[in-house]
Amino acid sequence: MYGVSKAFALAITSLSAAVILVVIFAWQGPGFNSVTPSASAALFDEQLVQGIYEQASPAVVDINVDRRLEDSFNRLGFGSGFLVDSEGHIVTNNHVIQGADRIRISFKDGTSAEAETLGTNPANDLALLKVSADAVKNIKPLTLGDSGDAKPGQLAIAIGSPFGLGGSITVGVISGVDRTLNSDLSRPISGVLQTDALINPGNSGGPLLDRQGKVVGINTAIQVSLSDFNPRNLGRGSIGFAVPVNTLVNLLPRLKENQVIRPPWLGITAASLEPLLVEALDLTVDHGVYVTQVMSGSPANKVGLVAAGLSDRGRPPKGGDVIVAVDGTKVRSVASLIALLNLHL
Known part of the structure; x- marks a missing residue:
């Protein structure tokens, strides 16, 4: 999502106190001459990527979000989304449509339609919208793949509307799997895919595709180190993250039932x-x-878990309980605890 009132609306996360994440309009000017077209073209099969784009791009939509002010609407921001069936269901990020009083969908063929919000899952930054079936009768929905099969090094294609530039495509690879990323609830999203396919504000909610054109992730966030930051070339050094599509697949039936899916809470x-x-x-x-x-x-608290508290130096003292397993499965970290709890969404 990207707009006037939320200039940095793509989800931003932080690596440490010394590394902060920044999202700024990437102005193209002097300084881009060091990258040659042949260098990037050698990384992928152009005909394959062009074929995937031609097939998939009609199902990728622009999402325009408005807020009501008395008797009129003001633009709150915009993002991306994609069609998942012929009934008019569109997937996007929860942060794209959060606070919206009206949601307008723009299609590649120039048509548009108003959408209603069905289900949301803020813990995984997912939302499901609905337009009429007639509005999408000539559009082939995207096929949902299996993010569990994603491997570092495989082709990754992002389609969306960075800075409102609808129908934009970027190409890279899956750089890492099973990453964690904080949601708006400050709760880790597990199984996140990392990619070097360029993602910018406005790409939020768009699809990350594999070489078969199947959705493996929902683009949601970027990470940029301040030490390497240059507003002229935001793409260099940025890292993209996508919510794994398997999370969507598991939640989709309940999202269609107009549910707000809340995570288990300890x-x-x-x-x-x-x-x-x-x-x-x-x-x-x-x-x-x-x-x-x-x-x-x-x-x-009700089951009697004991907390250690924190010392003056910020380190926990002795005396706290340790959670070692959930349903017999070992807990390795806070992220793995959240992942195990999320099996009970």
Whole structure:
């Protein structure tokens, strides 16, 4: 999503206190001459990519989000989405349509339609919209693939509307799998795909495709190091992230039922067990998460989980409980705990 009132609307995350994420309009000017067309063209089969674009792009839509102000509407922002069936269901990011009073869909053929919001899942930054079946009767929906089969090095194609430039395509590879990314709820999204296919504000909610043209992810965020930041060449050094399509596949039936899908909640703050922490706390286990805080009245509080608290130096003292498994499956980190809990969405 990208608009006047939310200039940096593509989800932004942070690596550390020393590395912050920035999204700024990429102005093309002097300084781009070092990249030659032949260098990028050698990375992929042009005819294959062109064929995928021709087949998939009609199902990728521009999403225009408006907010009502008295008797008129003001533009709140815009993003991307994609058609998943002939009934008019369109997938996008939750942060794209959040706060919208009106949602307008623009198609590649120049037609447009108003959409209603059906289900949302803020914990995974997913939302499902609906337009009339007549509005999409001549458009072939995208096929949902299997993000579990995604491997580093495979072709990755992003289609969307960066900065409102509808029907834009970028090409790269899957750079990593099973990453974690914080949602708007400050809760990790698990299984995230990392890609070097260029993603910018406005790409949010668009599809990340494989070499068969199937959706493997929903583009949602970029990460840029401030130390390498240059507003003229935002694409260099940025990292793109996509919510895995398998999460969408699992939730789609409930999203179609007009549900707001809320994640399981324990009500704790915890730290992943790492060797130094295990040693400092003299623990007898080497995996799991160490409970540092428990919210009053939470499920964790009701079952009697004990929190260690935090010392003056910000490190947890001894005395807290350790969660080592969920349903018999070992917990390796806070991210893995969230992933296991999300199986019960």
